[in-house]
Amino acid sequence: MGLLSLLRSMRKSDREVRILLLGLDNAGKTTILKTLSEEDITHIMPTQGFNIKSLVRDNFKLNVWDIGGQKTIRPYWRNYFDQTDALVFVIDSADKARLEESGIELNLLLEEEKMAGVPVLIFANKQDLINAATAEEITTSLSLHSIRGRPWQIQACSAKKNEGLSEGMEWIMNIINSKSS
């Protein structure tokens, strides 16, 4: 399911849905956004600011924001927190040395007042690489079990092979639909 079919399956309502893609640098956020938009992924550079993908259908608007993850730009993440409907936190599953660092960044995000109650999908990306940590290892390493007050879901995926992305987006769609009903 690309973004277009995601938009189609949203319940019709007069509103905007805002999804935020965050995660450490090199996690694959931009690759995920491009794959979901069915765009070319061969020449992706590290994101210095942000990318946004907007889709409109009838009175309904879907905005997906992809923000750069380098350490120096992480302090600017908070500028994008307002009115977030769902957070997608992306992890490079093959970068085992930085799994715990990912976890710390995620915890900081979830402690933000503006992020209170926002559902979070964790994409365990780059599953096509042989040394990729499994979703189970990532769950433990990030202590996802201590998350309360919001739904969370972990989804193994490969942005490169377009595997697992649609399952994750389907979860988000269900969550957003059930909230707006």
Next chain:
Amino acid sequence: MFGLMRNFYRWVKKKNEKSITLCLLGLDNAGKTTTLHRIKGEVPENITPTWGFMSEEMNHGKHKLTLFDLGGGKNIRGIWQNYYAEVHGVIFVVDSAAADRLGDACTSLHKALTSPNLDGKPVLILANKQDLPQALKADEIAKQLKLHEIPNLSYRILGCSALKTEGNLHMTVFQGTQWLVSTISSKYDQLSERVARESAEQKERERIEQEEKKKRVEAAREERRRKQEAEEAAAAAA
């Protein structure tokens, strides 16, 4: 005078209101999320496999009910134990039509119910999917789950269908929940004291874990920085 009476009634009402937390356990595909929707009074639809956690709150008579829905897949089941401290009771869902998975269900159930933070807490077991022709009856499920071998077990097992309403097979979900809530309600003081104590212990364990993790991450960052500096120095010297 009337003000006093009103306050008294309010006090009585508050005293009778109880916050009860339950968790749904069971293998993947058993029907936990479907059961959650049913208990909420919704028609279950568009349900996808759970690989994480979701919590729903609802009013149940005079009680406030919080339900935890967890993933049941083999690779996510490991998270269950982290929620045990916070719950007053358990709803364990079984796919009665999957005879080949009852051994696995039995192992998971025993492991859960003998863990220190669940031991002795009331359990509702739902022998789900009774609408399917190959479904085993609740008493057969009870046998295969070896319920009599679990010490301190306060339980009820009921056949039901969380999905289908034909023959009122979904009604037992409500009856079972009613039983579980009233069982918990009848020993609420004792149970909630235990929940408060064990949740605090659990929180403290998590806090310590988190502190240690922060230290490890800082050390790793420092190590990377040192390596980079050494490399830069070597490059400059060459």
